[in-house]
Amino acid sequence: xxxxxxxxxxxxxxxxxxxxxxxxxxxxxxxxxxxxxxxxxxxxxxxxxxxxxxxxxxxxxxxxxxxxxxxxxxxxxxxxxxxxxxxxxxxxxxxxxxxxxxxxxxxxxxxxxxxxxxxxxxxxxxxxxxxxxxxxxxxxxxxxxxxxxxxxxxxxx
Amino acid sequence: xxxxxxxxxxxxxxxxxxxxxxxxxxxxxxxxxxxxxxxxxxxxxxxxxxxxxxxxxxxxxxxxxxxxxxxxxxxxxxxxxxxxxxxxxxxxxxxxxxxxxxxxxxxxxxxxxxxxxxxxxxxxxxxxxxxxxxxxxxxxxxxxxxxxxxxxxxxxxxxxxxxxxxxxxxxxxxxxxxxxxxxxxxxxxxxxxxxxxxxxxxxxxxxxxxxxxxxxxxxxxxxxxxxxxxxxxxxxxxxxxxxxxxxxxxxxxxxxxxxxxxxxxxxxxxxxxxxxxxxxxxxxxxxxxxxxxxxxxxxxxxxxxxxxxxxxx
Numbered sequence: 001x002x003x004x005x006x007x008x009x010x011x012x013x014x015x016x017x018x019x020x021x022x023x024x025x026x027x028x029x030x031x032x033x034x035x036x037x038x039x040x041x042x043x044x045x046x047x048x049x050x051x052x053x054x055x056x057x058x059x060x061x062x063x064x065x066x067x068x069x070x071x072x073x074x075x076x077x078x079x080x081x082x083x084x085x086x087x088x089x090x091x092x093x094x095x096x097x098x099x100x101x102x103x104x105x106x107x108x109x110x111x112x113x114x115x116x117x118x119x120x121x122x123x124x125x126x127x128x129x130x131x132x133x134x135x136x137x138x139x140x141x142x143x144x145x146x147x148x149x150x151x152x153x154x155x156x157x
Numbered sequence: 158x159x160x161x162x163x164x165x166x167x168x169x170x171x172x173x174x175x176x177x178x179x180x181x182x183x184x185x186x187x188x189x190x191x192x193x194x195x196x197x198x199x200x201x202x203x204x205x206x207x208x209x210x211x212x213x214x215x216x217x218x219x220x221x222x223x224x225x226x227x228x229x230x231x232x233x234x235x236x237x238x239x240x241x242x243x244x245x246x247x248x249x250x251x252x253x254x255x256x257x258x259x260x261x262x263x264x265x266x267x268x269x270x271x272x273x274x275x276x277x278x279x280x281x282x283x284x285x286x287x288x289x290x291x292x293x294x295x296x297x298x299x300x301x302x303x304x305x306x307x308x309x310x311x312x313x314x315x316x317x318x319x320x321x322x323x324x325x326x327x328x329x330x331x332x333x334x335x336x337x338x339x340x341x342x343x344x345x346x347x348x349x350x351x352x353x354x355x356x357x358x359x360x361x362x363x364x365x366x367x368x369x370x371x372x373x374x375x376x377x378x379x380x381x382x383x384x385x386x387x388x389x390x391x392x393x394x395x396x397x398x399x400x401x402x403x404x405x406x407x408x409x410x411x412x413x414x415x416x417x418x419x420x421x422x423x424x425x426x427x428x429x430x431x432x433x434x435x436x437x438x439x440x441x442x443x444x445x446x447x448x449x450x451x452x453x454x455x456x457x458x459x460x461x462x463x464x465x466x467x468x469x470x
Contacts, residue, residue: 029187033189033191034339044179044180060398083402
């Protein structure tokens, strides 16, 4: 188990450990069921081809969910996701690896709450970035390390 | 059955016909009962098993028989028993027709017990499911036909689209309870692991960041205000979700009873690679049982049209 993520240790430019996911058609069906999303281009090969795709395509929101996993795997219980936004720029097909990445763009404290802004993206094996995202993490204010940091430098030894 | 007459032996029930079963029916079923046998959605897996194609779930057909009976009974009785044997597969895309006939009626005080033969037949009239059912009906007093469902929508855009989307006003309001099982299923689906491998795995009480999308009445097809877009005279050249965003006041948790209020923003268009792009953006305000705001999300969907090509050409 990794150590607890500490707000004061985070720097702009820090990269999140990449997450690789290779969704299967079965996973798309499971996601469609779990998310109550009945759009047919995600499980009906013929319908997807009729709509001009090479086959069934991965849900944008499943790629967003992978980015969500990337973020929560990184921050663990130290923070929660306050803002999360994704844009879908291209299609992906099941059976091909998707690489989910993120980087820190800002750290700040707002109303006493330490916040970390992230850029997120998914790229496929062809190198295309098919999903872009942004997230803001809110660190739990009862975090001891933060209390120590905000009192004074002297007390911090 | 009309509510003013008692059932008699030989009375026919139905038919209740699904002219063409769809993969969507089966996937909805798979999700609802958490059964992901690939023969119900994957043509290759079905062929490997020697089946002629993706086959309709037997219990789905049983559920159709159940609906046949409850539709027939209306408010006047209940289904007390249903037994089915699955005799032959039905391939997706085919017709399934639920039918029945009353085989016995016995009096039981103020009630009648009705026994029926029920079956599913395919488009050629072959019986693919056979069964028996028992019903219990109250002695009828008042009649009441189910309300006819026939609201037509004509084709136009502009103010008609704005009106259809109820732009700026509340478009719909739905309440959902966040169950542990729903959350577990979502986490497992995103993690790509079958539940069998994750039995006993800790599912956190807080929902993952994108769970807000599960509570979108439009993705769920519970709020459908966009039918008239299908009637636009231009060829559709693409489409899908364009963006999703959320701001939480607090995480969504198991046990939350959340009311989602959906409002459409002003639709907009612009030119894109795939043609003329029509964006519709809806906002979901999510409140907890105490009326406190939990989250506010925006869901953007885009449809692309070729303005020089007529639909269907």
